[in-house]
Amino acid sequence: MKNLKVAVAGNPNCGKTSLFNNLTGSHQSVGNWPGVTVEKREGLIKYKKLKINFIDLPGIYGLTTFSTDELIARNYLLKEKPDIVINIVDSTNLERSLYLTTQLIELGMTVILALNKRDLAKKRNIKINKGKLASYLGVKVVTLVASKNRGTKKILDKIYRIHNGKEQVNKVQIKHFKVIEDEIARIKDLINKDPELTDTYTARWLAIKLLEKDSFVRKNIKASKLYNEITETADKSMEFVKSSFNDEKETVIANSRYGFIASVIKESVYSKNTDFTKLSDIIDRFVTSKYLGIPVFLFFMWIIFQLVFNISSPAVNTLESFFNIAGESIIILFGKNIITKVIAEAIIGGVGSVIIYLPNILVLFLAVAVMEDSGYMTRVAFIMDRYMHKIGLHGKSFLPMILGFGCSIPAFMGSRIIENRKNRIVTMLVTPFMSCGAKLPVYILLIGTFFPGKWQGTILFMIYLTGVITAIAAGSFLKKYLLKGAPSHFIIELPPYKIPSIKNLLIHMWNKTWIYIKKAGSVILLASITIWILINYPVNNELNKNHTTLIRQIHSSYARGDISSIEMNKIISSLERKQSIKRVNSSFAGKIGHFIEPVIKPLGFDWKTGISIIAGIGGKEIIISTLSTIYSVSKQDHSGLRQALVDDPEFDLTVGMSLLAFTLFFIPCLPAILTFFKEVDLKWTLFMISYLTVSSYIFSFLVYQGGKIVQQHLL
Amino acid sequence: MKNLISLYYLKENEEGTVVDIYDENDITVMLLNMGIKKGDSIKVLQNSFNGQLIVMVKDTKLAIGQGISDKIIVEKKES
Numbered sequence: 126m127k128n129l130k131v132a133v134a135g136n137p138n139c140g141k142t143s144l145f146n147n148l149t150g151s152h153q154s155v156g157n158w159p160g161v162t163v164e165k166r167e168g169l170i171k172y173k174k175l176k177i178n179f180i181d182l183p184g185i186y187g188l189t190t191f192s193t194d195e196l197i198a199r200n201y202l203l204k205e206k207p208d209i210v211i212n213i214v215d216s217t218n219l220e221r222s223l224y225l226t227t228q229l230i231e232l233g234m235t236v237i238l239a240l241n242k243r244d245l246a247k248k249r250n251i252k253i254n255k256g257k258l259a260s261y262l263g264v265k266v267v268t269l270v271a272s273k274n275r276g277t278k279k280i281l282d283k284i285y286r287i288h289n290g291k292e293q294v295n296k297v298q299i300k301h302f303k304v305i306e307d308e309i310a311r312i313k314d315l316i317n318k319d320p321e322l323t324d325t326y327t328a329r330w331l332a333i334k335l336l337e338k339d340s341f342v343r344k345n346i347k348a349s350k351l352y353n354e355i356t357e358t359a360d361k362s363m364e365f366v367k368s369s370f371n372d373e374k375e376t377v378i379a380n381s382r383y384g385f386i387a388s389v390i391k392e393s394v395y396s397k398n399t400d401f402t403k404l405s406d407i408i409d410r411f412v413t414s415k416y417l418g419i420p421v422f423l424f425f426m427w428i429i430f431q432l433v434f435n436i437s438s439p440a441v442n443t444l445e446s447f448f449n450i451a452g453e454s455i456i457i458l459f460g461k462n463i464i465t466k467v468i469a470e471a472i473i474g475g476v477g478s479v480i481i482y483l484p485n486i487l488v489l490f491l492a493v494a495v496m497e498d499s500g501y502m503t504r505v506a507f508i509m510d511r512y513m514h515k516i517g518l519h520g521k522s523f524l525p526m527i528l529g530f531g532c533s534i535p536a537f538m539g540s541r542i543i544e545n546r547k548n549r550i551v552t553m554l555v556t557p558f559m560s561c562g563a564k565l566p567v568y569i570l571l572i573g574t575f576f577p578g579k580w581q582g583t584i585l586f587m588i589y590l591t592g593v594i595t596a597i598a599a600g601s602f603l604k605k606y607l608l609k610g611a612p613s614h615f616i617i618e619l620p621p622y623k624i625p626s627i628k629n630l631l632i633h634m635w636n637k638t639w640i641y642i643k644k645a646g647s648v649i650l651l652a653s654i655t656i657w658i659l660i661n662y663p664v665n666n667e668l669n670k671n672h673t674t675l676i677r678q679i680h681s682s683y684a685r686g687d688i689s690s691i692e693m694n695k696i697i698s699s700l701e702r703k704q705s706i707k708r709v710n711s712s713f714a715g716k717i718g719h720f721i722e723p724v725i726k727p728l729g730f731d732w733k734t735g736i737s738i739i740a741g742i743g744g745k746e747i748i749i750s751t752l753s754t755i756y757s758v759s760k761q762d763h764s765g766l767r768q769a770l771v772d773d774p775e776f777d778l779t780v781g782m783s784l785l786a787f788t789l790f791f792i793p794c795l796p797a798i799l800t801f802f803k804e805v806d807l808k809w810t811l812f813m814i815s816y817l818t819v820s821s822y823i824f825s826f827l828v829y830q831g832g833k834i835v836q837q838h839l840l
Numbered sequence: 841m842k843n844l845i846s847l848y849y850l851k852e853n854e855e856g857t858v859v860d861i862y863d864e865n866d867i868t869v870m871l872l873n874m875g876i877k878k879g880d881s882i883k884v885l886q887n888s889f890n891g892q893l894i895v896m897v898k899d900t901k902l903a904i905g906q907g908i909s910d911k912i913i914v915e916k917k918e919s
């Protein structure tokens with residue numbers, strides 16, 4: 126038997142994904158802002174032998190859409206024709222929500238109207254007569270509290286009963302004003318003359334949409350030989366309707382829908398107007414205020430980065446010591462052979478060096494999750510709108526940019542909420558400046574190594590802030606010279622604040638952290654082993670032979686009594702160190718590194734850093750795992766990367782700062798670049814790669830050369 | 841006499857009824873989608889007089905950016 130297709134549709138932020146998770150047991154991210162879901166997600170379940178495929182859609186306010194995410198939802202509804210649509214509405218905002226409902230009904234869909242956020246509606250004394258609503262609209266009505274998983278079973282039952290014919294959905298027609306109905310009838314008659322036209326959609330719906338000048342429907346009937354006649358009639362009808370309503374816009378039809386809604390609401394919704402000053406309004410007085418908005422936002426960011434450093438540092442230190450001891454022990458317990466070396470140097474040295482920053486990452490992701498679920502996100506969009514508008518974008522661009530603090534991939538996809546293609550590309554081009562979660566370990570490592578404890582959080586904050594400012598500056602430049610165009614219009618709903626739910630926070634953190642762990646176990650592991658091989662091969666026999674001869678000579682001088690055992694050990698370990706440096710230098714990695722060294726020398730980087738940066742294109746954490754693997758092979762010890770950097774006289778504060786700058790500005794990782802390409806095109810992908818490469822080179826150059834000058838003058 | 845002004849000029853806590861939306865079709869449709877249409881009453885919660893507003897329409901709080909607020913014509917309610 127075929128699976129039943131059931132789509133979950135509704136306004137942004139009304140609880141679609143919450144319900145979808147309840148229905149399917151999945152863990153998609155839920156947040157208190159419009160734009161969390163930007164692609165459709167499917168989940169198959171079995172309920173009483175019935176296989177149901179649920180589809181979670183991005184939020185839409187109506188079937189006339191403006192942005193890519195909305196288009197995805199609309200196209201799904203129009204083209205895939207789901208068997209049943211669960212239309213979730215926010216019970217506290219029924220009038221606006223029903224605007225979409227009326228359009229779904231017009232489309233002839235079988236609708237289950239899910240009145241969500243019952244808890245809030247109750248608090249506000251809103252009473253809804255389900256029976257009346259159901260019969261006026263010709264839908265099934267169910268009440269829900271999706272965030273508390275209440276009402277899920279009722280929905281499943283409804284679906285089951287509708288499918289089995291145990292419950293009938295008595296569909297109704299949304300009656301428009303008489304003048305409009307007459308014109309609809311006229312166009313409908315014409316459409317009915319070509320039977321092929323009504324294969325997919327009803328004549329009535331096509332007629333309404335043609336009146337509204339919907340471009341999708343126009344394209345849809347293009348093939349018909351009646352096309353010209355139909356569109357001409359529709360246009361004439363529209364003119365007539367407009368003149369009889371004394372209105373110059375096509376929106377008379379939309380107004381007539383709202384007229385219908387108003388009468389439905391009057392009959393079936395009772396709300397005592399309790400005028401209470403809400404807590405949200407009080408918070409907003411500070412948070413969105415003209416003067417306090419930005420300082421408050423910066424203060425929150427500053428706190429977050431203090432926490433990222435301070436809360437996590439004990440855990441990071443513990444993990445680091447643990448891995449150091451583990452590496453050490455394996456060699457001691459099982460001796461030095463190729464397997465133990467791979468484990469100690471590549472797996473523990475490489476992958477471990479990245480895993481230890483998990484605590485920092487968790488704190489950062491938690492902070493972003495709190496922003497997402499509390500409702501603060503949209504406020505940030507609002508306060509940033511002032512600046513974004515100046516550069517020709519608007520506040521919504523800042524929403525995907527904030528997602529960029531987690532990972533560039535969802536951020537690139539999140540920019541689908543931007544209505545205008547050019548503005549969307551600009552937003553995507555500047556998103557890499559918002560440091561992603563994978564860059565965080567690099568920052569933590571370098572800041573932790575080179576700066577005193579009490580400044581670390583603030584420095585980290587400054588780096589992120591530099592990123593944000595650069596993003597805005599770059600956006601301004603791109604908009605002015607390369608992607609000119611009118612700004613699109615900013616309007617966004619500010620949902621009431623709420624205490625973030627633990628469940629939502631955990632889902633958020635888990636979804637993001639899991640990606641990090643998966644990467645550690647796959648890409649980073651692979652990269653570490655590859656690097657390990659590149660450093661250890663080819664084996665230089667001559668070098669080894671000379672080394673063995675030397676060691677043997679030392680041993681024999683000890684046997685002769687020329688040197689003491691202490692002296693012997695000292696000489697041998699120094700020889701070992703020199704030997705491993707020589708070996709690494711003559712390895713593949715060393716050769717590649719030395720080959721590129723002239724290019725990166727002006728940035729203060731030696732070949733080790735160079736190789737790491739290149740490997741880091743696979744993922745920013747790989748910069749760390751590579752450095753760590755190289756150092757642990759060439760130093761022949763397992764004291765951890767931080768110690769190795771401190772011990773390396775070439776790697777000083779200026780080099781560290783230069784690497785910080787480079788990491789901040791350099792291109793995103795390969796998977797993110799691929800996402801960019803899929804979302805935009807090749808031309809802009811190449812542009813992004815080149816402009817970020819150039820900018821990272823320039824900034825890093827300035828930092829290093831500037832740092833050197835300062836150093837010379839101070840010392 | 842009716843007191844018609846653009847939403848841009850309404851001060852905090854002032855209210856108006858939407859009489860017209862001046863524009864290309866886009867803004868009208870966008871506003872319709874968000875539930876704002878002729879005849880609705882709009883209350884301004886915050887206005888920093890740079891075109892950015894926070895308003896209340898029914899039970900929805902909306903943030904509106906420059907370029908839109910100037911196009912919404914309201915009849916100011918006397919308080």
Ligand SMILES: Nc1nc2c(ncn2[C@@H]2O[C@H](COP(=O)(O)OP(=O)(O)O)[C@@H](O)[C@H]2O)c(=O)[nH]1
Pocket residue numbers: 135136137138139140141142143144154155156157158159160161162184241242243244245269270271272273498626629
């Ligand atoms: N109070 C309350 N909040 C809810 C309810 N359902 C969802 N939410 C919250 O509404 C916000 C948006 O939820 P989400 O599922 O992401 O909505 P979507 O954008 O439609 O997918 C989240 O903060 C949810 O926790 C509900 O029944 N009651």
Ligand SMILES: [Mg+2]
Pocket residue numbers: 141142143155161162
């Ligand atoms: Mg969602």
